[in-house]
Amino acid sequence: MxxxxxxxxxxLAASFRDxxxxxxxxxxxxxxxVNPSGVPDLNSFLAxxxxxxxxxxxxxxxxxxxxDGDTQSLLAxxxxxxxxxxxxxxxxxxxxxxxxxxxxxxxIPEMLHAAAGLTLELAQRLLPDGIGLKDxxxxxxLFRGPEPVFIDVLSFERRNAxxxxxxxxxxxxxxxxxxxxxxxxxxxxxxxxxxxxxxxLEPEEVxxxxxxxxRLAPPFLSLVSMPTWxxxxxxxxxxKIYQKTVLDNPEKARFILESVLKGLGRNLxxxxxxxxxxxxxxxxxxxxxxxxxxxxxxxxxxxAEAFAEFxxxxxxxxxxNTGHFSAIAARAGASVVSIDYDPVVLGEVWNKARAEKLNxxxxxxxxxxxxxxxxxRNREWPSFLDRARGGFDSVLMLAVxxxxxxxxxxxxxxxxxxxxxxxxxxLAIEFISPEDSMFKRLTRGREELHKDLTRELFxxxxxxxxxxxxxxxxxxxxxxxxxxxxxx
Amino acid sequence: MAYTDPGTGAxxxxxxxxxxxxxxxxxxxxxxxFKKKRGPKx
Numbered sequence: 001m002x003x004x005x006x007x008x009x010x011x012l013a014a015s016f017r018d019x020x021x022x023x024x025x026x027x028x029x030x031x032x033x034v035n036p037s038g039v040p041d042l043n044s045f046l047a048x049x050x051x052x053x054x055x056x057x058x059x060x061x062x063x064x065x066x067x068d069g070d071t072q073s074l075l076a077x078x079x080x081x082x083x084x085x086x087x088x089x090x091x092x093x094x095x096x097x098x099x100x101x102x103x104x105x106x107x108i109p110e111m112l113h114a115a116a117g118l119t120l121e122l123a124q125r126l127l128p129d130g131i132g133l134k135d136x137x138x139x140x141x142l143f144r145g146p147e148p149v150f151i152d153v154l155s156f157e158r159r160n161a162x163x164x165x166x167x168x169x170x171x172x173x174x175x176x177x178x179x180x181x182x183x184x185x186x187x188x189x190x191x192x193x194x195x196x197x198x199x200x201l202e203p204e205e206v207x208x209x210x211x212x213x214x215r216l217a218p219p220f221l222s223l224v225s226m227p228t229w230x231x232x233x234x235x236x237x238x239x240k241i242y243q244k245t246v247l248d249n250p251e252k253a254r255f256i257l258e259s260v261l262k263g264l265g266r267n268l269x270x271x272x273x274x275x276x277x278x279x280x281x282x283x284x285x286x287x288x289x290x291x292x293x294x295x296x297x298x299x300x301x302x303x304a305e306a307f308a309e310f311x312x313x314x315x316x317x318x319x320x321n322t323g324h325f326s327a328i329a330a331r332a333g334a335s336v337v338s339i340d341y342d343p344v345v346l347g348e349v350w351n352k353a354r355a356e357k358l359n360x361x362x363x364x365x366x367x368x369x370x371x372x373x374x375x376x377r378n379r380e381w382p383s384f385l386d387r388a389r390g391g392f393d394s395v396l397m398l399a400v401x402x403x404x405x406x407x408x409x410x411x412x413x414x415x416x417x418x419x420x421x422x423x424x425x426x427l428a429i430e431f432i433s434p435e436d437s438m439f440k441r442l443t444r445g446r447e448e449l450h451k452d453l454t455r456e457l458f459x460x461x462x463x464x465x466x467x468x469x470x471x472x473x474x475x476x477x478x479x480x481x482x483x484x485x486x487x488x
Numbered sequence: 489m490a491y492t493d494p495g496t497g498a499x500x501x502x503x504x505x506x507x508x509x510x511x512x513x514x515x516x517x518x519x520x521x522f523k524k525k526r527g528p529k530x
Contacts, residue, residue, distance in 0.1 A: 164506050170498035231497025241499055252513045259509040
C-alpha cells in the first residue's frame with residue numbers, strides 16, 4: 001500500500017480535508033480535481049462576474065478549467081488517473097503556481113492582517129452575485145510577493161438568500177482576529193501561536209489572559225468576553241443553536257450578514273499591527289558601526305554588479321534585515337524570499353515591497369531553526385527547507401554567518417553545505433573574521449572557539465562546493481564579500 | 489470547568505448580534521417610510 005501510494009503524484013497533503021476535491025502538483029504545474037459535490041458551487045463562482053473580477057485583479061488565484069482534451073491527456077498518466085478516480089473526480093482545474101508557498105506561522109502580523117482583510121473583502125464583494133464564503137482560515141491564502149492571494153476556489157458557495165449567518169464567523173475570529181489581538185496586546189509571535197494550532201486561539205483561552213477592565217473594552221468584549229460568557233452558560237445538550245436559520249425576507253438576511261461582516265471589519269481595523277515598532281535589529285542598518293557609508297555603498301555595488309552579471313530569477317535573502325539587498329535582487333527581476341527572525345524588520349520589508357511593488361515575500365524564519373513540517377503526520381505543511389532546497393538560483397548571506405557560527409554554534413562546513421543545497425547557482429556571502437567588532441561582541445570572551453577560523457580556511461571550505469568568481473575586501477573592516485557559483 | 493464546544497459562544501454571540509441588527513433593519517425601514525410620508529407634497 002505504501003509503495004502504491006508513493007507512485008501517486010504528490011497530492012498536496014493540506015488539501016485532504018476538502019470534501020469537494022484535491023490539489024496536486026504534476027510536472028511543475030498545480031492541478032485541482034473537483035468531485036461532483038463541488039462542481040455546482042465552483043461553476044457558480046466561475047460564472048460570476050464579480051468572481052471573474054477578483055481573479056483578474058489577482059485577489060483570487062488564476063484558475064482555468066481544463067478542456068476535455070487536456071483532461072484526457074493529463075489522465076493518460078496512470079498515476080494521475082488513479083488519483084482522479086480515487087477522488088471521484090468530475091472536473092480538473094489548473095491554478096497558477098504561487099512561487100513560494102508560506103504558512104501563517106511564518107508570516108508577520110501585517111501579513112495575517114492583510115490575509116484577514118482579503119478574506120472579509122471576498123465574503124462581502126461576492127454577495128451581490130449570490131456567492132458566499134464557507135470557510136475563513138489563513139490556510140486559504142498564499143502570498144504572491146507581498147500580496148495575499150486567495151487560493152481555495154472550492155470555498156465559494158451559492159448562498160441561500162435567506163441565510164443571515166456567516167458560518168465561518170467563529171473560525172475567522174479564532175484564526176485571524178484572536179492571534180492578531182494576542183500579538184498586539186500580549187506580544188505573542190504568530191509562530192508561537194500558530195505552529196501547532198491549525199485552528200487558532202479559542203476565546204476562552206484569551207479570556208484567561210485578560211484583566212477585568214480589558215474584558216469590557218473593545219475589541220475584547222465582542223471577540224473574547226461575550227463568546228466566553230455565552231459559551232459557558234450554554235447547555236451542552238442543546239443543539240438548536242446549530243440549526244440553520246433561514247429568514248423569509250432575503251433583504252433583511254443580507255442586511256444582517258453585511259452588518260456582521262462590517263462589524264468584523266471594524267474589529268480587524270482595531271487590530272492593525274502598530275507601524276514603526278523597534279527591536280534589537282530594527283536600526284541595525286543605521287547603527288551598525290562596522291560599516292561607513294562608503295563600505296555600505298561598496299557592498300551595494302558588489303551585489304548589484306553580481307546581479308547584473310548573473311540576473312537572478314529566484315533569490316533567497318538570508319538574514320535580510322530591512323531588505324535593502326532583497327530590493328536590489330527584486331529590481332534585477334528576481335522573485336525574492338527574504339527571511340529574518342525579527343518580525344519588526346520584516347514589517348519594514350513588507351511595507352517597502354508593497355509601496356514599491358517589489359516581488360518580495362518576507363518570512364519570519366530563522367535559518368538555524370527553520371520551520372518544521374507540521375500538521376497531520378507532519379505532512380500537511382512541509383518544512384521551510386523542504387520548500388526551499390534547490391528552489392533558488394541566487395542566495396544572499398550577507399552579514400549573517402557570524403550569527404550562525406557564534407550565536408547558534410553551527411559549524412562553518414555545515415553552513416556552506418546548506419547554502420549549496422539552497423542555491424542552484426549563485427551565492428553572495430560575506431565572510432566576517434573573528435577580529436570584527438560584532439563577531440567579538442557575539443563571542444563574549446569565548447574567542448577560543450573560533451581561533452582557527454581564517455579567511456584561508458573559509459575559502460578552502462567554499463571551494464569544496466563552489467567556484468569563487470570574485471571577492472572584495474571592505475577596506476578598513478574585517479569583512480570580505482564573496483561571489484561564488486555552485487559546482488554542478 | 490465543563491467542556492465547551494469550540495465556537496459555541498461565538499455562534500450564540502453572532503445570533504444575538506443578528507437579532508439586534510434585524511431590529512435595526514426594521515427601524516431603518518420605518519425611518520425611510522416616515523421620511524417619505526413627511527416629504528414635501530406637490
